[in-house]
Amino acid sequence: MKYTVLTLFPNMFKGFVDESIIKRAIEAKLIDIDLVDFRAYSTNKHHTVDDYAYAGGAGMLISVEPVHRALIGVEGYKAAHKVLMSPSGTPLTQEKVKKLASYKHLIIICGHYEGFDERVSNYVDEEISIGDYILMGGEIPTMALIEATSRLVDGVINSDSTKEESFSEGLLEYPQYTRPASYDGVDVPEVLQNGDHKKINEWRRYEALKKTYQRRPELLKEAHLSLKDYQMLEEIKHEKNN
């Protein structure tokens, strides 16, 4: 999986590419992250890439030309899937992450300042938002997108980890525990300590449904639920405190 990131602040990615799983994935050549400073594609002698908005408004906008020039300068840009990070984009969900992880080459454009000249959107395949809040730039959203997609690339992490985690089946993940078995008066549930896998799986499913029902009930509408799940949900609804 190849990522080409168009940014005005490539140094922000230094720690990101140099630590932990992302670093190992790059070293193992499972992913490749190329950083392009699109200031280098400015057409003026001061190397500026932003300008005032027509008809006024606070802050500066990134001009279309340097972004377009940087984009067409990327090797393989025609075949690549081009993404603009923007608060007005499609929300990044796990479903969207899976789709994005299926491309061989993503080109991701990070905004800054007040955002972009609207015409930048003519040169991308889609705009992605990481949530309904405004960050100062597209660099952190881009890191979120790279982390979320690269962990689905074969070999980057243990594939079992991605099967049962939150959102993988439309539900939040069940509670998990590690040692000690008892801490500050709170015990690890008995069922997790007795090795009965059938019971453990049932308990986990029940708890995943319960957590989703309590915290993100809207997810249940889209989740793939069995008859048994519906029976569990009825039980959950009738539990005290629900």
Ligand SMILES: C[S@@+](CC[C@H](N)C(=O)[O-])C[C@H]1O[C@@H](n2cnc3c(N)ncnc32)[C@H](O)[C@@H]1O
């Ligand atoms: C300060 S923001 C611009 C916000 C813009 N004026 C608006 O109201 O939509 C600057 C850049 O940060 C990035 N950004 C900020 N928040 C984001 C979010 N929630 N999702 C994705 N990108 C975001 C985008 O690349 C954006 O162009």
